[in-house]
Amino acid sequence: MTITQALLSGIVQGITEFFPISSSGHLVILHRIFGISEPQVNFDIFLHFGSLLSILVFFHKDILALFKKDRQTLSFIIAASLPTFIIAMLFKDLVEKFFGLPKLVGLMLILTGLWLVLTSWYAAKAHSTKRLGLFNSIIIGIAQGVAIIPGISRSGSTIATGILAGLEPAAAVRFSFLLGMPAILGANLIKSGSICKDLFCGGSLTYLVGGITSAIVGLVAIKILLNLVKNNKLYLFGLYCLAIGSMVIIFI
Secondary structure, three states, rough: OOOOHHHHHHHHHHHOOOOOOOHHHHHHHHHHOOOOOOOOOHHHHHHHHHHHHHHHHHOOHHHHHHOOOOHHHHHOOOOOOOOHHHHHHHHHHHHHOOOOOOOHHHHHHEEEHHHHHHHHHHHHHHHOOOOOOOHHHHHHHHHHHHHHOOOOOHHHHHHHHHHHHHOHHHHHHHHHHHHHHHHHHHHHOOOOHHHHHHHHHHHHHHHHHHHHHHHHHHHHHHHHHHHHHHHOOOHHHHHHHHHHHHHHHHOO
């Protein structure tokens, strides 16, 4: 992978990790456009580390509060992470094969689009009053586990599930991003051996360019998403996913 390709990949990751349109799905499509047929799993996971840095910077006050006055939310994050971890470990090898199947990615993008449009319609009619709670946390964690499939948006599935469970949109977004931290960190730890091997075998510059770009762009994307979700504009991302998913199935 060239430096330019790494830069573009970082931009796409930074936008699509937080916009609910599936970063993994877009990276699969982008790499296919680059002419790269082999799945770039290690590189893609490292780009997510850049997204983790975005979350740490943007939500640093919320993160500090988890260990001081908001330990209940911390317990919910731990509870929600368990089903995510179990699903990821059970289906890790199978899902890695999906990264080389762009038509499957297109289908999953369509599913994400339908999920977001349904959620936006529900949010316009319902009044969100429920608290997070243990049960809702676990359901959101399961949704995050399903999002290991490329084309299923992690942020989209968790935010949408939270809103459908009755949470206020802003609360659903906050929990989604806080929940993303252990998931992203866990994926990097699982692949740490092969990622370090790539870094020491001549890939350090492309990895760093992609990761840093992802972190910077991600900060902007989080701010934009928060404003759109508060104004019930999730359907815009849903329509985009429906369109791009259909195009992938037809043309790739």
